[in-house]
Amino acid sequence: MLATSYPREIRRIQLIDDDPEVRSSYGMIVEDAGLIPVDVPSIKSIKELIGSIDTYCDGVICDYQLKSRSTYSQIDGHEVVESLYKAGIPVLLCTRYFPPNSAILSKRRHIPALLSSGDLATKMLPALQMCAEEQRGSFTLERKPWKTLIRVEGAEQVSSDVIRFHVVVPGWHPSQGVDVELKISEVPIAKTIRELCQSGECRVRAHVNIGANQAEDLYFENWSLT
Amino acid sequence: MEKTHIRFSPRILARLGEELNQGADQSILELIKNAFDADATKCTIELSDTAASGGSIRVHDNGRGMDAAGIRDGWLVLGSSEKTPLKKTKLGRTPAGNKGLGRLAALRMGKVVSLASVKENNSRRLHSVRIDWELFDGANTVEDVKLEIKSEKNTKRQKGTWIELTDLKSALRSEDVKKLARAALLLTDPFGDKKSGFTVVLKAPEFSDVEKLVRQKYFDDADYHLQASVNSRGIAQANILDWKGEVLAACSHDELRADKQRFKCPPSTFDFWVFLLKTQEFLSARKARTADIRAWLSHFGGVHVYQDGVRVFPYGNPGDDWLQLNLARVRSPEERPSTNNSIGRISIENEGAYPLTQKTDRSGFIEDDAYNELTEFAKSSLDWMARWRLGRAEDRRRAQRKHAAEEPRKEEQNFETALKAAPEKLQRSLKEAFNFYAKTRDREADALRKEVQLYRTLSTAGIIAATFAHESHGNPIKVIELNVTSLKGRISRNVPADHRSKLLDPLAKIEKSVSALATLGSATLSLVNSRKRRVGRVDIHNCISGIYSLLTPFFKGRDADIALRLAPASPYIRGSEAAVESILANLIDNSLRAFRRDSTENRLIQISTEIKESICEIRVADSGPGIRDVKPSDVWLPGVTTEPEGTGLGLTIVRDTVSDLGGSIYLLSGGELGGAEFVINLPILGA
Numbered sequence: 081m082l083a084t085s086y087p088r089e090i091r092r093i094q095l096i097d098d099d100p101e102v103r104s105s106y107g108m109i110v111e112d113a114g115l116i117p118v119d120v121p122s123i124k125s126i127k128e129l130i131g132s133i134d135t136y137c138d139g140v141i142c143d144y145q146l147k148s149r150s151t152y153s154q155i156d157g158h159e160v161v162e163s164l165y166k167a168g169i170p171v172l173l174c175t176r177y178f179p180p181n182s183a184i185l186s187k188r189r190h191i192p193a194l195l196s197s198g199d200l201a202t203k204m205l206p207a208l209q210m211c212a213e214e215q216r217g218s219f220t221l222e223r224k225p226w227k228t229l230i231r232v233e234g235a236e237q238v239s240s241d242v243i244r245f246h247v248v249v250p251g252w253h254p255s256q257g258v259d260v261e262l263k264i265s266e267v268p269i270a271k272t273i274r275e276l277c278q279s280g281e282c283r284v285r286a287h288v289n290i291g292a293n294q295a296e297d298l299y300f301e302n303w304s305l306t
Numbered sequence: 307m308e309k310t311h312i313r314f315s316p317r318i319l320a321r322l323g324e325e326l327n328q329g330a331d332q333s334i335l336e337l338i339k340n341a342f343d344a345d346a347t348k349c350t351i352e353l354s355d356t357a358a359s360g361g362s363i364r365v366h367d368n369g370r371g372m373d374a375a376g377i378r379d380g381w382l383v384l385g386s387s388e389k390t391p392l393k394k395t396k397l398g399r400t401p402a403g404n405k406g407l408g409r410l411a412a413l414r415m416g417k418v419v420s421l422a423s424v425k426e427n428n429s430r431r432l433h434s435v436r437i438d439w440e441l442f443d444g445a446n447t448v449e450d451v452k453l454e455i456k457s458e459k460n461t462k463r464q465k466g467t468w469i470e471l472t473d474l475k476s477a478l479r480s481e482d483v484k485k486l487a488r489a490a491l492l493l494t495d496p497f498g499d500k501k502s503g504f505t506v507v508l509k510a511p512e513f514s515d516v517e518k519l520v521r522q523k524y525f526d527d528a529d530y531h532l533q534a535s536v537n538s539r540g541i542a543q544a545n546i547l548d549w550k551g552e553v554l555a556a557c558s559h560d561e562l563r564a565d566k567q568r569f570k571c572p573p574s575t576f577d578f579w580v581f582l583l584k585t586q587e588f589l590s591a592r593k594a595r596t597a598d599i600r601a602w603l604s605h606f607g608g609v610h611v612y613q614d615g616v617r618v619f620p621y622g623n624p625g626d627d628w629l630q631l632n633l634a635r636v637r638s639p640e641e642r643p644s645t646n647n648s649i650g651r652i653s654i655e656n657e658g659a660y661p662l663t664q665k666t667d668r669s670g671f672i673e674d675d676a677y678n679e680l681t682e683f684a685k686s687s688l689d690w691m692a693r694w695r696l697g698r699a700e701d702r703r704r705a706q707r708k709h710a711a712e713e714p715r716k717e718e719q720n721f722e723t724a725l726k727a728a729p730e731k732l733q734r735s736l737k738e739a740f741n742f743y744a745k746t747r748d749r750e751a752d753a754l755r756k757e758v759q760l761y762r763t764l765s766t767a768g769i770i771a772a773t774f775a776h777e778s779h780g781n782p783i784k785v786i787e788l789n790v791t792s793l794k795g796r797i798s799r800n801v802p803a804d805h806r807s808k809l810l811d812p813l814a815k816i817e818k819s820v821s822a823l824a825t826l827g828s829a830t831l832s833l834v835n836s837r838k839r840r841v842g843r844v845d846i847h848n849c850i851s852g853i854y855s856l857l858t859p860f861f862k863g864r865d866a867d868i869a870l871r872l873a874p875a876s877p878y879i880r881g882s883e884a885a886v887e888s889i890l891a892n893l894i895d896n897s898l899r900a901f902r903r904d905s906t907e908n909r910l911i912q913i914s915t916e917i918k919e920s921i922c923e924i925r926v927a928d929s930g931p932g933i934r935d936v937k938p939s940d941v942w943l944p945g946v947t948t949e950p951e952g953t954g955l956g957l958t959i960v961r962d963t964v965s966d967l968g969g970s971i972y973l974l975s976g977g978e979l980g981g982a983e984f985v986i987n988l989p990i991l992g993a
Contacts, residue, residue, distance in 0.1 A: 099781045105788035112795045176784060176828070197784040201791045234842065237630065246842050255876055257843045271673075 090139045090170065090208065092116040096123065096160060097143035097174075098152035106141055106174075109201050115139075123153040126163045133169055139208040140164055141200070144175035144184065158183055162190040170212040174200060179296045182244075182261050188299035192223055222297060225287040226251065229306070233257065233281045235274040243270045245277075252290040252298065260300055269303050276305075313449055316442040322384065323410040330478055331486035332619060332668060333412035337365045337469060338490055339402035340409055342504050342616065344369025344467065345395050351490070352509045356478040362416065363474065368466040370396075371425040374433045374455045381421065382435070382453065384410055397503065400614030400656070402493075414439060416471035423467040424460055432460035483508075487516040492610065492617050497523065497651050516605070524599050528579035530554075530695070532650075534687035535575040538658050540568025544576075544687045546694060555694050562686045570660045571679035576687055578609065578650035580643045600646075609650035609684070619668055622650075628670075629684055641695035643688075652684060718744070764955075768830070783824045790817055825859035832856055838883040846877045846922055846988070849886040850913055857894060864898055866909035873915045875993040877922040881967050889963050892956040893926040893984055900930035900981065910979055922990045930981035938973055964988070 093110045095103045095117055107117035118138070123129050123146070133140065142161050146153035153160070157173055164171040172193035173184070180194060188194075192214050193207035210220055219225070228251040236244045244261045248254075262270040276282040287302045334351060341349035346369030355361035372381060394400055413419045422434040435455045445451050478486075490506040490513075507513070525531070526549060534544035542562050546555045560566050581603065583596055609629050610622030620626050632644050656662055660676040671677045721740060725733055790813055797809045832838075854868055861868055879886075894911060901909045910929045915922055933941060942961045964971045969988035977983020 099785075101785050102781055102788070105785045105792070108792035109788055112792055176824070179832075197787050198791070200788065201795065256845065256848075259842075 089137055090115070090212075091137045092118050092134070092139070093204075093208075094118045094120050094133060094138055094140045096120045096140060096146070096153075096157065098146045098148055099143075102143065106200070109204065110141075112201065113205060122151060123155075123160065126155070126160065129160070130164065130167045130169070133164070133167075135167070135169055138169065139212075140169060140171040141174055141204065142171060144173060144177065156183070158187045158191060162187045165190040165192070165211065165215065168215050170208040170215070172204065172207045172211065182259075185296065185299075186261055186263075188297070189225075189301050194297075219289075221291040222293060223289050224291055225289050225299075225301065227285055227302075228252075228288050228290055230284050230286055230288070230300075231281055232273060232277045232284060235277050237274070241265050243274050245270075245273065249288055249290060249298070252288065252292065256295065258295045258298060262303075267303055269305070272305065273303070313447040316445055316448055316451075318448065319410065319414065319439075319442060323414040329485065330415065330476075330482045331489050333415060334363065334365070334486055335489050335493065335619070336409050336668075337412050338493060338506055339616065341365070341367030341369050341467070342399065342494070343395060343401040344371070345397045345399065346370075346466070347503055348505045348507065350507045350509065351486075353478065353483065356474060356483075358477050359474055361474045361477070362470060362472045363478075364471075365469045366466060368464065371465045371467055372423040372433065373425045373428060373431065374457050376425065377421065377423065377433055377435055377455055381409075400616070402614075402616040413437070413469075413471065415474055415476070417473040417475065418471075420470045420472070421467065422463075424463050424465050426465040429463075429465055430460055431457050432463060433457050483510050483513075484516060487513040488605065489617075489619070491517055492606070492622075494615055494617070497525070497610075497649075524581075524602055525579055527581065527599060529582045530580040530691070532576070532578040532580070532687060532691050534562075534578075534683070536569045536571065536573060536683050538573045540570060542569055542683055542687070544690060546691055557690055562683075562690055569679050569683045571676050571683060572654050572656050572658050572661055574652055574654045574680060574683065576650065576652045576684050578643075578648060578688070578691075580648045580691075583647050603646060603649060607647070607649050608645045609652060612651060612653045613656050613662070613664075614654070618664065618670065620670060621652075629681065629688065631688070641699055642692050652680070654680070714744075761955075783820055783827070786816065786820050787824075790820070822859050822863050825856075829856050829860070838887065842880070842882070843878050843991075844881050844883050844886055846879065846886060846915065846924070846990070847872050847875075849883055850890060850915070850924075852883075853887055853890045853894070854913075857891065861894065861898060861909075861911070864901065864909065866898060866901060866911060868894070868911045868913060871912065871914035873917050873922075873993075875917050877915065877917055877988075877990045877993040879922075879967060879988055879990050885963050885967060889960050889986065890926070892960045896956055897926070897928035897930055897982070900928065904931040906930050906981075912979055917990070917993050920989055922988050922993070924986040924988065925978075925983060926986075927977040927979045927983035928981040929979040932977075932981050933973065933975045938975055941973060960984075 093106075093115050095106045095110070097103045097106065100119075100121075103119050107119070110117040120129070140161075142157045142164070144157040146156050146160070157175070161171050161173045172195055173191050174195050174197055175184070176196055180188075184191065184194070192211045193203075195203055195207055210223075214220070214223060228249060231248045231250065232245050233248060234246040236246075238244045238261065241263050242261055243264065244259055246257050247260055248257055264270050273282070273284055276284075283306050285304045285306055286300045288298060288300050292298045338349050338351070344367060346367035349365065349367040352364040352366075353361070354364070356363065417440060418436065418438050420434065420436045422432060424432055433455060435453055437453060441451050442448065487508050487510070490508055493506065494504050528549055531547040531549070531551075532544060533547060534542060536542040541559045543559060544557050544562060545553050548554050559568075563569070581599055583600060605624075606622075608622040608624070608626060609631075611618045621628055627645050631642070631648065654662065660679065662671045662676050662680065663674070664670070665672055725736055725740075728736060794810065794813055797806055797813075801809060850870060850872065854870060857868075890913070897911045898909075900906070906929060908929055912925070912927045914925045914927075916925075917923075941957050961971055964986055967988055969986055971984060971986045974983040974985065
């Protein structure tokens with residue numbers, strides 16, 4: 081039993097992966113940790129999935145690629161994790177693909193725990209605990225967001241809705257550049273930032289977890305102009 | 307109780323005037339627009355002594371003019387205007403100015419402004435007013451300064467308005483005058499064939515130069531003319547015409563817009579001319595010289611916008627690429643125009659359900675949904691033209707490849723014919739020389755074909771590996787890892803200690819093998835990651851560390867080690883991570899192969915960096931056998947390899963990539979560790 085915080089006591093782990101062999105393997109790791117594995121045979125809708133999860137005693141392990149088999153899920157794991165996180169369900173994303181791609185990075189604010197399958201046995205419980213604490217408002221040093229200055233050095237229109245910015249977050253690292261992709265439909269100010277940096281680098285603000293150890297752990301939200 | 311009213315500080319004049327001012331050219335342009343709105347057929351601007359401050363500007367038009375009431379209730383009331391886009395003038399013009407503020411910036415260019423006006427149908431009276439702005443500076447409120455409108459008998463002047471700005475606060479540079487000339491001439495769409503009936507004359511030397519360029523229209527010399535339109539119901543269509551005006555391609559609304567939604571923007575037409583500025587093509591078929599067209603395009607290239615016949619600033623100004631033509635060209639340079647070789651015009655009839663609104667500071671349209679839809683219409687049209695041109699380019703290439711096979715035979719026949727005309731005693735030696743040349747050329751062509759095929763094969767292997775990495779690298783390996791982990795734990799918990807090693811040892815071997823197997827997939831995916839191919843700032847040391855981590859299982863698996871000795875700095879370049887990684891990965895692979903070939907016992911690779919001013923020197927040295935069985939200068943040649951199954955491309959790729967990054971590379975046969983040592987010098991932007 082994983083005690084996270086009152087009134088939650090995780091006893092079961094829901095297993096999400098489009099391969100039943102992998103789900104079964106997750107199940108062994110969960111049993112070894114003294115918890116009860118629950119197989120999720122398919123995801124018809126996020127609403128239905130959330131409805132089937134007991135927020136009191138369930139945590140979730142979710143794989144990233146869920147669309148390899150057409151009947152399992154209509155969306156990939158990073159979107160499932162985001163939805164479950166927002167619903168207050170402790171969840172971690174399990175993937176072999178490191179460094180994470182731009183799709184995962186764009187949801188990093190709502191993916192506190194990103195583990196490889198090799199790390200699952202030793203880090204599963206602490207990861208779910210961290211997620212639950214964060215959902216209560218208690219962030220680790222690496223995940224706590226701070227309003228900070230960002231130097232935008234360049235912008236590139238990736239598609240009609242996506243702009244990729246090359247930024248430096250001096251509060252995190254004085255010179256290491258980081259790529260951030262923003263959807264204009266979700267972050268309308270991205271268009272203004274792009275226009276501003278067309279005449280040279282510009283400075284903006286956002287909430288960033290500047291305690292992160294690596295660039296792939298950074299997330300950005302609440303962008304604003306200086 | 308005291309009755310009062312809101313009053314304005316004189317500073318409001320600066321706020322609304324100077325602070326909304328886009329520049330001297332835009333300020334004066336507002337006065338020209340006022341003349342247009344007054345149905346003038348001619349507007350003349352005279353500049354006197356404007357190279358320094360203290361000069362003057364006179365603007366005269368032959369429009370409808372104003373009487374005292376018109377001056378008092380119209381011209382002197384700022385922020386209000388009778389003009390509305392819905393009500394056209396007597397000459398049928400849609401008013402260009404309607405915010406009542408535009409002229410203020412111009413009027414405040416000088417310390418004093420004088421206005422005189424004669425109204426049509428009442429030319430016996432001349433009305434005038436003089437404003438000394440310094441009086442406002444000393445007043446508490448704007449209302450405290452009284453102005454006097456004089457009316458006197460007029461015998462000399464025709465209808466119209468004269469505005470004089472005297473004692474200018476700043477000089478007008480030649481550049482400002484050129485911008486004014488350009489803006490004035492472009493104001494009422496001189497690109498079209500229809501005449502607006504409105505002429506602007508700027509009495510300044512710069513004007514005639516610009517006017518000459520405007521008058522010289524080169525539209526007939528364009529290679530492609532895109533003609534697109536969207537009607538009042540939001541349905542669009544487009545054609546591509548050649549320089550003769552013949553239709554090359556046409557498309558319907560559904561082809562322009564993938565989601566088939568109507569465009570929610572005002573009815574508009576989009577004309578766009580593309581010039582292929584390749585000298586040979588031009589001289590063979592066109593009248594104009596390439597240099598003249600380049601000069602014309604450098605002044606007027608870009609896409610301009612006209613709303614109801616009047617140009618909207620700043621669309622199409624030099625440096626304004628609002629449709630991102632240059633960005634699209636960078637991303638896909640083939641068959642895409644840039645602002646240097648194209649010119650366009652979008653004409654908007656600003657009516658209907660989705661009108662556009664200009665910003666008060668005249669910096670363009672408010673970027674609302676209607677504006678976005680208009681932009682989407684223009685970009686969709688350009689994208690369609692680009693796709694069509696790409697398709698034609700591909701057809702041309704296929705035809706060329708087909709003809710390339712036939713060309714040598716034809717040339718050989720031509721040669722045989724020419725040979726027969728040569729003196730008989732020379733024919734044999736000429737034939738022998740030709741045959742020798744032909745054989746050499748055939749060998750070269752053969753080698754190139756093999757190289758191309760090899761590149762295609764390697765690319766296909768990469769594509770297949772990346773596509774199926776999930777199947778080979780994701781799930782099966784994940785299942786093995788998870789089950790091995792679980793087994794280790796269960797064995798430790800349930801099996802007596804003295805029996806555990808029998809079970810744990812084979813598991814350790816499985817784990818090690820799985821790790822090596824997993825590396826192939828992750829390394830492949832990492833190397834082909836599209837983000838790595840993007841050009842931007844690249845930290846060299848980060849790349850080196852990344853490749854080291856990525857390839858660790860490979861070189862450890864071959865009992866080799868890599869030592870990193872990196873300079874205490876963070877050198878960075880402008881390039882792609884993929885480029886730097888390909889250099890390092892190929893050099894490391896080269897060393898590992900050398901170790902295997904030579905059965906080297908002590909297998910060490912060393913990667914070191916040193917910063918020398920604006921150069922980062924990267925050295926990759928190994929303890930292998932050095933360069934043997936091939937000349938050092940030949941190692942860079944494609945296809946040269948000492949391995950039976952080798953591609954011979956690795957070092958060619960390294961050399962070409964270093965060159966693309968602006969650097970140089972050379973090889974030391976006996977390096978620091980006794981084997982080969984490659985020295986790369988890359989110019990850096992910083993460290």
